[in-house]
Amino acid sequence: MNSRKFAAVCGGIALTGLLAVAAPNAVAAPNAVTAPASVRSGSLPSGHTQVAPAAEVACDSFTYELASDGRYFHVPSLGSNTGNYNCVVVRGMHNIAVLVVQESLNACYGRNLVLDSDFGGNTENAVKYAQTRMNQVWGAGLSVDGRFGPNTSYWFSFMEYDANGGHTGYCPAGHY
Numbered sequence: 087m088n089s090r091k092f093a094a095v096c097g098g099i100a101l102t103g104l105l106a107v108a109a110p111n112a113v114a115a116p117n118a119v120t121a122p123a124s125v126r127s128g129s130l131p132s133g134h135t136q137v138a139p140a141a142e143v144a145c146d147s148f149t150y151e152l153a154s155d156g157r158y159f160h161v162p163s164l165g166s167n168t169g170n171y172n173c174v175v176v177r178g179m180h181n182i183a184v185l186v187v188q189e190s191l192n193a194c195y196g197r198n199l200v201l202d203s204d205f206g207g208n209t210e211n212a213v214k215y216a217q218t219r220m221n222q223v224w225g226a227g228l229s230v231d232g233r234f235g236p237n238t239s240y241w242f243s244f245m246e247y248d249a250n251g252g253h254t255g256y257c258p259a260g261h262y
Contacts, residue, residue: 142173142174142235143164143172143173143174144164144173144174144175144176144179144181144183145162145163145164145171145173145174145175145181145183145234146164146165146173146181146182146183147162147163147164147165147166147167147168147181147182147183148160148161148162148163148166148167148182148183148186149161149163149166149167149168149169149170149171150167151244153246153258155246156249157246157247157248157249157254157256158246158247159190159244159245159246159247159258160186160189160244160247161186161239161244162175162183162186162187162234162239163183171236171239171240172236173235173236174233174234174235174236175187175205175233175234175235176205176232176233176234177205177206177207177209177210177232177233178205179204179205180203180204180205181203182203184203184204184205184209185201185202185203186244187205187209187213187234188200188201188202188203188209188212189201189245189253190242190243190244190245190257191209191212191213191215191216193245193253193255193257194216194242194243194244194245194257195212195215195216195219195243197212197215197216199212210232211232213232213233213234213238214230214231214232216238216242217229217230217231217232217238218230220238220241220242220260224241224259224260226241228241240260241260242260243257243258243259243260244257244258244260245257246258
């Protein structure tokens, strides 16, 4: 990876920093973010300003989100009950955020995953299945890559829990 200085204006605020740019034939590390081709080449569409992509961070917990019916659901997040969903759950991870995804994949997408908090090949394939369904049903436009990031999380149907913490089996449509 090389870096390039950048300057951008966002909402009238001037931003400066370093942008990680991959070499032309480089392969990014599994959890790395690579800038889009238009940014790497230095050209942007008319009217757009260059902004550095946020560093990719692993979700390490979940946030309780209240549903309109008094029930709640868990959403993978960075930190417990922070509401910070700008994180990813990807292959190789082993934590509570993975379990949250696995439970909803089973309940809402008909997968039969072992609830082991281990994001392996079966969980990755189940996320790909869910991404495909979200694209088919809602036109989500998601990359079918098996990575559970903020875009997938936004469209994902999470299983609801009742006031006593019991699984309801109900899975409302995404957009928490």
